[in-house]
Amino acid sequence: MLDQEKTFEPLIVAFCCNWCSYAGADLAGTSRLSYPPNVKIIKVPCSCRVDPIFMLRAFGKGADGVIVCGCHPGDCHYSTGNYFTRRRFALLFSLLDFMGIEKERMRLEWVSAAESAKFARVMNEFTEEVTKLGPNRRLMDIRNLPEGYEELGRGPHREVLDAQAPHARNIPSVVKIEEQMKARATKLLADGVVDRVLAWKAGDHETMPEPAFFDHPSQIENMVYNKYCAHNLSKYLMVAPWLGGKLFDGSTLIFLKPCDSYSFNQLIKENLINLEKTHIIGIGCGGTVQVEDLEEVGMWEKCGVCTKIHHPVGDEIIELENNSPRLDKNARFATVEAIEALSADDRFAFWQSQLSKCIRCNACRNTCPVCNCKRCVFSNNKYDMASKVNATEFEEQLFHIVRAFHVAGRCSDCGECSRVCPQDIPLHLLNRKIIKDINEFYGEYQAGQDIAAPEPLTSFDLNNDGQAGKN
Amino acid sequence: MQMPDMLIPQVGVVTEIIKETPDVKTFRVVNIKGNKAFDHMPGQCAMLSIPGVGEAMFSISTSPTNTKYMDFSIKRVGVLTEYMHDKMKEGDHITIRGPYGKPFPVDTELKGKNILFVGGGIALAPLRSVIHYVFDNREDYGYVDILYGARSVADLVYYKEIEKSWTQRRNTNVYLTIDRPDDEWDGNIGFVPDYFKKIGFSTDKVVVLCGPPIMIKFVMAVLLEMGFKKEQVYTTLELRMKCGIGKCGRCNIGDKFVCMDGPVFRTDELDHIPNEF
């Protein structure tokens, strides 16, 4: 561990793949090449076995540097393992850098069984670099500091970026769509084509409609669709008994706004929707508004930058006439670019200030359509990660980094996670940063657009994967 | 010595581990100095825990009259119990805090009455505490009948103790049954409720009933059918408990907290709380 009086001795954890880099390390031993004892090696079958959670756990427990070693692309004993590693860690390093954590603390290196010299050189270089950086203070669980080690002064949080003022914009009325929805719903229910309808029903106040199921045509008259219907309905049809009361095996009509339809299509792709038993009507959307104390405050951020006006899936579409995307295409990544432009310290201060507000209420997890695990790693102790609350700052980072990573490549940027956050943390920025990276490194990809398209993190492309992985 | 706060345990030592059945072991616990951790009444429970593994509520299966140690008969079901069964050996430490819960009313409603104990499977553990208490104050109580059933001979908890001591006690009848036929078993074959109906008890008794929920459901039906009133029947609820002091909200059913107002309930009280147990 680290000790203040003596010169700083970094703790480096190295994950080495059994077939190449571990053998390289062995050969470095046999050829008596020396590298600092700070490096401690954990053997894994393949570099693709290293889960980002292991790296975060190592940092959390006090490691100052983590390096993942694997076979050279093309040499992998399991033929494709390291292609996934290359993409996964390129995105992880970029995300952690985005959150202000020094990217020199983490490395991905290809070392073959014969490259003992390279192994020793890399370990020497890496240890030196981490020693220069100093102890890991930004991604560490302070509860793991040894007794009597003065805790880093967590100064008051600094304001870095002013909060985004909601986009003021007039919102076209969708009352015509509401009428058509009610008509279609009544007809389909009456004809028995569907057994229930999933839409919104009027709350006890005009600004508070709630997602609701309608089982009988007589109930349709209190169905409503207006600018307050911001909820994404896709997750309600997910086949999850623990969510939906008794198992429903009838057929359902669901109304989907354009952004919701991408999420729904992604759930279809992940076999969580019983398609034969679902009738989909895509409905136009002019944008939804944020409500505070039953009063309109302004358009939701996700609608402000919305470019999705088409439905990738739907048996019928009820269009909103002359509907044009609200802003130009790159407004979507404007805030992400603004943060990227900040210095590493400012980026860290920004996320430290935002994430410190998180109360781990799980709203972002339970509302996110692709966060659909039956039992989340954070709430079952089979995975040794279960934690219900952010006892320390590290757990705040850990929860949001792991969540962003589990939905990487599957998140359709529907903006629900930021909408539902009681503490207004701009969580969508983490997912959008990953989306921006995926688009840059591996080519434009919109989750939920096309069911057949291979997903970025479970596929690879031999010729253009290289430049991302060379950090 | 009472700890400053009921949530903080004291360190105990497991002096003995007795293998009762393939999946039930009895852990004998004393405090560091070797004597009983704290006093308790029959039916009360204690929180045992191994730091880093977990903490859970277990009923104390020895009687208050036993001042030397406390026994806990534990079935291997969850994370903590698995650790205790597989990894613990005699002499290991364990933390213990309690006593929790309202005990069986041995000095009030049960005093002077004939008592009929009905137990199923591992649920004989809480009953054993009351039975030993009754045996140690034998004259305070009337006739004692013990009806106990389990899946198989191997699953009969405290079988040797029942055979050697319980059956020899004055004015005490012991009826044992197992679910499925077994060649070295000459006793009754069948479920507890059916055996109960076969024997047919007179209704001048107080019933102490513990067992898995389905068994309780069927035995209650038989009891009511034979004329017993709900006020005569006591049982325990088995729910998840965390703090044990009625604060953490986990065992809250209706306006009652099972860890404070129970786990011992009179069955008529159970009708006044929502059927969520």
Next chain:
Amino acid sequence: MEKIGFFVCHCGSNIKATVDPNVVLDGVRSIPGIVVAEQYPYMCAKTGQNMIADAIKTNGLTGIVIAACSPRMHEATFRKVAEAAGLNPYMVEIANIREHVSWIHKNKEEGSQKAVALAKAAIAKVKLNAPLFPEENSVIKRALVIGGGIAGIQAALDIAEAGYEVDLVESSPSIGGKMAQLDKTFPTLDCSACILTPKMVDAASHDKINIMTYSEVEKVEGFVGNFTVTVRKKARSVCMEKCTGCGDCWNKCPVKNIPLEFDLGLQNRKAIYIPFAQALPLVPVIDREHCIMMKSGKCGLCQTVCQPGAIEFDQEDELVTQKYGAVVTATGFETINLDKFGEYAYNDSKDVITSFEFERITHGAGPTGGELKRLSDGRKPKSVTFIQCVGSRDISGRGKPYCSKICCMYTAKHAVLIKDKYPDVNVNVFYIDMRTPGKAYDEFYRRGVEEYGVKYIKGQVGKVVDKGNCLTISAVDLLDNVKMELETDMVILATAIQPVPSAKPLASMLSASIDTNNFMTEAHAKLRPVESPTAGVFLAGAGQGPKDIPETVGQAGAAAAKVIGLLSKDVLLSNPCTAMVDINACNGCSLCAPVCPYGAISYGPATVNDHGLKTIERVSHINQALCQGCGACVVVCPSGAMDLQGFSNKQLLAEVDALC
């Protein structure tokens, strides 16, 4: 009850020198569960193994950790010891405190602390190990040898002799490989064809060996004991059965000016040809790029001339798919390209040739009929100069860093051959070091110097200039430390050798690892030189590293022995460290299937009891036979439903915790 045995090995002084075993023992003794903590100078020796076996039996250990050398060395040994003592072999963990600690850190105190940390990690892991039982799957009693040179032929013969079917695949039209191109072989100078052709005939005529020439491996699936290989038999346009090898066709063929690859382009061949006289199978091949009939459809002379009517212009490539239990790679070598070595003027002067080209020139059936002639003007050279290590031991990055091993001997051979046939020609050899380590090698080289008067100059050549009627070499004589100029008539470059280009794609098909020079990597440099780390793949010949014929034949025999050992088993134990899925937590979201390189994951309905709520749900299913345990699916699974036996999430997290 959990009882762990911990054993520290001194490995003689390898570990003891820089890691204090007592510090390691004291560091772990108090960890809960440690029942036995002992040390011994040689844990892997019989006495060490018995010590472990006794400890297991007497204390009823449930798991052992050995802090010693790399698991890649003795994990199997210690697993066998555990199994013999009645403990499941997968309840054994190794802390690598030799290669990763004692050999690389000089400071004993730091080394010992690191050894303690690695020991704690291994103990944390073994506590979470579960007994694993390898599955049994059948072994196909058939072997595939890729590469028809001497290595492939020898391996095929040895395997066939043991009674197993062998398919021998060769990309060129005939087997024989590079050895067929040689004239004489060192150090005995016996004629290469004389010792090779009998073996080729044995192989061709052996009933258990099925030779597929002019064919290449296209696709490999499966794993040890159950490889499924697809071979593309390229269309020869000649029917193998009918052709008698009479030669009428290639004599008649009008197309003459195609450089013969077998002769490195020094001679020409027809459009229909056999590479060399003793080619086996003695069946010509039509070179479809140059055959007029194939290009414009206006010839067909060979067809008219062929009495048995064996010519079939419309013959198609044939894809042969076959199951094999083992694969031997014997892809051989080729000389490197010399474009980057301008100083030797190889591309500018016809009289600067490579040793291989010289081999063809001295060969009786070669372009000059065996006569020593300058290729520029056909004159008999009065002086011949050899230059060693061209492209070998090269640190400039143009050539190869390694020594090509065979050049010293074949240059000594060439020098002796010249002096023997033309005593008046003086022969000079520029060398850096003479490496003649084999049996009777050095004596042969010294004979060349003393009896035949070959002049060896220790020094490197700076430049070769072609003056038209002669060549001038400017070099440095390191012994006399003097610059020198030398006029000579012919310069022969002992060129470095490298694996054939087809080795790299073949390796990835077999998912066998290769090193940065594209030589096949052996499972262990000293202890398992003829096996690839990929189970079921064996290595023979120069494809694994530069070597001469005796070594190649020896290695081919060794590889064959390993194959025979594998095929003799009826059942193979598969790797039990495979993935497993917890159907209660599986969402059926099919994120895992796309990342499985072995297609081991499928989906289907299963009844799931989630704490009393029984439902039928679509869940993932692992085919344990195909799964190789890489773990790609485990990391892609967000809910942690997928886990890997032997490297589970909990285990690896426990190791991380123990290290930090």
Next chain:
Amino acid sequence: MNKTYKIALGNLSKLYGRINETQQIYLPVRRGGTLNFEKWHESAVVDLHGLKTTNTPKDLFLPQSEDLYTAKMDGTNIEIITKDFFDNAFVIFGVKACDIEAIAVMDNIYLSKHPVDMYYEARRKNAVLVSLACNAPKNACFCAAFNIDAANPKGDVATWILGEYLYTQAQNGKGKAFVEDIMGLFEPAEADDLLGLKAEIAEKAQSLPYSKLPLESFTGENMMKIFDHENWDFLHRACIGCGTCTYTCPTCSCYDIKDFDKCSGTTRFRCWDSCMYPEFTLMAHGNNRLTQKERFRQRFMHKLMYHPMNYDGQFGCVGCGRCINKCPVSLNIVKIIKSLGVEVAENANA
């Protein structure tokens, strides 16, 4: 009646500085676009005019996670190391009437019944509650329904913002001692100046949409009737079981006890928990609340029925309106009260 003082809003930061010398101050701070109770420091953006903070005073009395004790493990031997209870004084400033009432609800749960929760008690003893009247209650507020007087907040010291001044009135001994301690900065004021403001607040509070709710039928006898009511079937359907309502509710006080193993031993800590999570009542052999309907019903039954039955009529809700604003799918306790309260009342007298 205690004396009334006032201080110009301008030199409030001087007041904070003065208090900060002896004890910590927590007050509504606007940061990163959200208003939360946070520790005061010079550069903190204090905003007393914001209606309500997202987090609640519960954070300070039942922190989201609090270490109970550390168990040092040496082999299988355990040594329990307890830490002494919280004892640095602090002031919580700008607490609205509903949150003060919420603290009273929590006091009932943690302090009124044996055994008293020592951790909570230590924090409560060290706190001075400085409440602040709501000048502008908004639509989502329904404290009036539980007859909480927004104009006259309880607490140790009550404060009002009137014009350019902050009026303070100590409510009890502790408050009096606190005000005397910082007397220098105050100037005497007339209690009657506040009458106008108080009336205005009371009138505004009564006129809000949810200020009158049918709470009468939530009494002990109706417990089983309301529990088995079939409205629960459609009331819970939209709930996604996320736990936001419980974590942002000032009176939700359920907690879980978990372990965290450090290198030096295992720390056992208690942390917030939510009855909306499936794992809340998950046992090895089953879960007595298997679907979201049962969990959803438990939350509202506990607030509207069980808590009042145990603490003579005190509702577990204080009408702060946070669940109305923060529920991702627009569910809240008002809809429950309206749906069940009316129907039970109707067929009660039908």
